[in-house]
Amino acid sequence: MATKNQSEMEEVFSEDLLEVESFAGTSVEPVEEQDTLERLPASSFYPQLILGDSAAAQDVGSEAAQGEFLRDAYFGSYDDAAPRAKSTASPEVIIGPTDDRIRINPTTSYPWRAICALRIRAASGATYIGTGWFISPRTVMTAGHCVFLHNEGGWARSIEVIPALNGTLRPYGSCASSTFRSVSGWTSSRNRNFDYGCIILPSSCRLGARTGWFGFANRSDSFLRSRTLNLSGYPGDKGGNTQWYHAQRPKSVTPRTIVYDIDTMGGQSGSPVWYLEGSNRYAVGIHTNGHSSGNSATRIASDVFTMMQSWKALGA
């Protein structure tokens, strides 16, 4: 019986380990192996229970289009009497009766410092907030809809990347970039399964060399279902300037997505979804979507993994 179990474990493992790309970072605090939950900075609040196709995957990139801000034509078409929004005493939670997110404070230890607040300036002039994370000194992974905004003229005009933003503190400064990459499955087809992209920082701005970066991996369905997945980013309901974390096992896994009950809010698009193995962090998804019945990430499938390898090299 023991032999059989051992054999099954080995067999599962050999299927699980599909593709892995290395990380770079050190933990300030020792990390114990207890499932795959992250150990949080001392001052963070602990709750009682912490607990495609090849054409679509075609690499596309652009220097951001330049343009003047255009006042929206609809501006003058509103009714005079606007409905009054209701004041919300405590922020709504997307999934479940309680808000389980935990603030990361301070943000200067790894892996938190490798996660970045994004200030996105669209081609139209509109501003958005999102989240990104380093996979090399100058490559910041994020959602495709953070770099290519279909309703706002396509490629962003510029994005400011702020690693480890913590209130008014910018411990690593920030850099702006107008060089982006995504895939045609997103930019041409607007296919949710290909909603991922990256920001390439200028050669003079190697912020990731100071913060470290995440590894990433293409793992099997059974592996993903068995692991606690971590997600941390910059939610808009907290103003978009503080980092918040939550972790759960996934609800379901599809060939292109990972669905989970990890609490998120608008602004966390682009956040890393990762598992912890010893002191190693491997991203397996890029958070993109909210839904009351399950938030979701673009899964790092084989073609996504390959594309990320090439983008990583661009920002090495």
Next chain:
Amino acid sequence: MQNHKIQGIVVNSFGQPVQGAVVYIVDGPGSFPDIAAVTSEDGSFHLGGLSKGAYQLQITLSDSTFTYDCMVDDPTEIVKIAVQDP
């Protein structure tokens, strides 16, 4: 098809545009992009990639948060949201 969008403006109790409010979706009929818009100088914002149906928005301004319910029927749904000054 997720090609609908909400175009809106946030105003204060005096009807003046509110700049810098963070606007995002907290509930909807399907999956929606988890990005947040920041209102511009004229108080305007856009949230795209949506399907038809009922949505709940939240607006965070300083330390105050407001909710707003709207129905998206047209490809471009136009809303005007009044919030109380914090």
